[in-house]
Each structure stands twice: as C-alpha cells, then as structure tokens.
Amino acid sequence: MHSPSEQILQTPYYAAYSYGPHTVGIVLEDDTTDGDPYRKIKDTLDERDEHGNINQFVVADAETRRHWLRRLGLIAAKQMLKEDLRRQGDRLRGPIDQAAIADFPKDYxxxxxxxxxxxxxxxxxxxxxxxxxxxxxxxxxxAEHLIWLMSGSPLKSNGKPDCDCVYCDPSRTQAEISYALGVRHKDPHAPTTARGKGEKAQAAGRGRGRRKRSPSPASIPAKDYTKLNL
Ligand SMILES: [Zn+2]
Structure with a gap:
C-alpha cells in the first residue's frame, strides 16, 4: 500500500482509509476490543513427550499475521464498511479487491x-x-466477532454479546456463517434440506442487516477448547 491514503470513514469504533479505488485499510480504535491482557499470553515453553512429540505455542510469524489481517479486512470491508458508507450517503468508487485491518483488537x-x-x-x-x-x-x-466489535459490542438483555459468531451464538454452523459471509461458496443447504425456506434465504443473504435473527436457545453449549491451554 504505497499510494497516498485518504480517510473515507470514521466511526466511534474504527477508521477506514482508501489506497486507490479498490484497496482499503481499517484501523480499529483502542476500545474496539473485548481483549484481556491475561488471556492473550500463552506459555511458549517447548515441551516434548517421551516420543519426541512437541507441544508448543509460538507467536505467529509476520506472514501468517498478514494473511489473517487481510482475510479479516476483506470481510469487514464488504460486510461492514460498505454499509456504513452507504448509511452516510457515501460509497466506494469500485469493488474492493484488497483490504486489511491494521492489527488485531487490543490484547489479542x-x-x-x-x-x-x-x-x-x-x-x-x-x-x-x-x-x-x-x-x-x-x-x-x-469475522462475525470482529464485526460485532466494530458495531460497538452490543449486549443482549442477559448481558451476553449480541454477536453472530459461532461461539457467541451457536444457532448457525460455521459452514452457514462462512457461506453468508461469502467466504465459502458452497451453500451448506444446497443439495437437500429439511429446513425452512426463510432460514435458507437468511443464510444465503449476503449483506443482510446484522443481528436480525431471533436469539438462540441458550442450551446449546459452545465448543470446548480448554484443552488448548495444556
Ligand atoms: Zn462472538
């Protein structure tokens, strides 16, 4: 991104810049996070078992970080920035080909x-x-959790995040979420489906209004990844 940048949007939660007609950068505000400084720290000890198998966390390399920040930037630009621009009567000059968020939320x-x-x-x-x-x-x-943060982290009446990610709201599978976000091209309900029409249309609706779905039943437990903290 070497061309001069132009700020195209500032919300209380993020700023967006254009670098030419098809490239945008998104900068999250410091408060646009639900990060916890103690949760981001992992023990990076190199542990080996008797068979020489390794078990180690290391901070991701720059290339891996860049890959994530670009993937997330593209989704956020298409799902969030476009709508926010339209809401203020503005629009991008062309389709977004490249995007990136500058960094992960604070304390991630x-x-x-x-x-x-x-x-x-x-x-x-x-x-x-x-x-x-x-x-x-x-x-x-x-992606959906990032969109939730960029929307000001709204809470439900029970104090839980009003977020559409698969962990905050397990009523949709990740395949359904990815399809709705446009990052998975195969409709998870395409071949045969016993589900209602409305739900299918909703899963397929790109750029749909956010969080219009009814709250999920709280009884479905989120997946348990506590074993990762070994
Ligand atoms: Zn979430």
Missing part, C-alpha cells in the same frame, strides 16, 4: 500451536485474547 494475539513431530510439526493457528471466546481457529471463525 495470534499463535501457532506446534504439535506432533518436532522436526516437522503440525502447525495450527489460534487467535487468543477475547474474554468472551476461548479461541478462534480461522479468520472466518473470527
């Missing part, structure tokens, strides 16, 4: 979890720091 950290063979470990990427969600395992998993 991206890690690689190395496991199995020490000389050629399996590497899984995890985003830690949220006080509401133990861990996010992909940009698509975190």
């Amino acid at each position: 950290e991206l890690y690689l979890h190395k496991t199995q063979r020490a000389y050629d470990p399996r590497k899984d990427v995890y985003l830690f720091g949220s006080r509401n969600v133990t861990v996010f395992r992909s940009p698509a998993e975190f």
Whole structure:
C-alpha cells in the first residue's frame, strides 16, 4: 500500500482509509476490543513427550499475521464498511479487491500451536485474547466477532454479546456463517434440506442487516477448547 491514503470513514469504533479505488485499510480504535491482557499470553515453553512429540505455542510469524489481517479486512470491508458508507450517503468508487485491518483488537494475539513431530510439526493457528471466546481457529471463525466489535459490542438483555459468531451464538454452523459471509461458496443447504425456506434465504443473504435473527436457545453449549491451554 504505497499510494497516498485518504480517510473515507470514521466511526466511534474504527477508521477506514482508501489506497486507490479498490484497496482499503481499517484501523480499529483502542476500545474496539473485548481483549484481556491475561488471556492473550500463552506459555511458549517447548515441551516434548517421551516420543519426541512437541507441544508448543509460538507467536505467529509476520506472514501468517498478514494473511489473517487481510482475510479479516476483506470481510469487514464488504460486510461492514460498505454499509456504513452507504448509511452516510457515501460509497466506494469500485469493488474492493484488497483490504486489511491494521492489527488485531487490543490484547489479542495470534499463535501457532506446534504439535506432533518436532522436526516437522503440525502447525495450527489460534487467535487468543477475547474474554468472551476461548479461541478462534480461522479468520472466518473470527469475522462475525470482529464485526460485532466494530458495531460497538452490543449486549443482549442477559448481558451476553449480541454477536453472530459461532461461539457467541451457536444457532448457525460455521459452514452457514462462512457461506453468508461469502467466504465459502458452497451453500451448506444446497443439495437437500429439511429446513425452512426463510432460514435458507437468511443464510444465503449476503449483506443482510446484522443481528436480525431471533436469539438462540441458550442450551446449546459452545465448543470446548480448554484443552488448548495444556
Ligand atoms: Zn462472538
């Protein structure tokens, strides 16, 4: 991003800049976070078992971070920025090809979890720091939570996040969420579906108004990733 930037939006929660007609950068405000400084810290000790298998967290490298920040920026720009611009009577000059958020929310950290063979470990990427969600395992998993933060972190009457991510609201599967966000092209209900028409249309509705769905039943437990804290 070398071309001169122009600020195109400032909300209480984030600022957006354009770098040419098809590229945008998003900068989160410091308060646009539910991060907890104690939750973002992982023990980075290199542990080996008797078979030489590794179990270690390391802070993610720059390339992995950049990949996540770009994926998240593109989703946020298409799902959030476009609507916010339209609301103030403005619009982007062309389709958004490239975007990035400048950094993760304050007190979040991206890690690689190395496991199995020490000389050629399996590497899984995890985003830690949220006080509401133990861990996010992909940009698509975190996208709705980021959109929730960028919307001012509204709460439900029970004090829980009014967030559409798969952990805050397990009423949709990640496949359904990813499809609605436009990051998964296969409709999870396409071939055969026993579900109601309305729900299907909702899952397919890109750029739909946010959080119009009815609250989810609280009885469905979120997935348990506490084992990651080994
Ligand atoms: Zn969430």
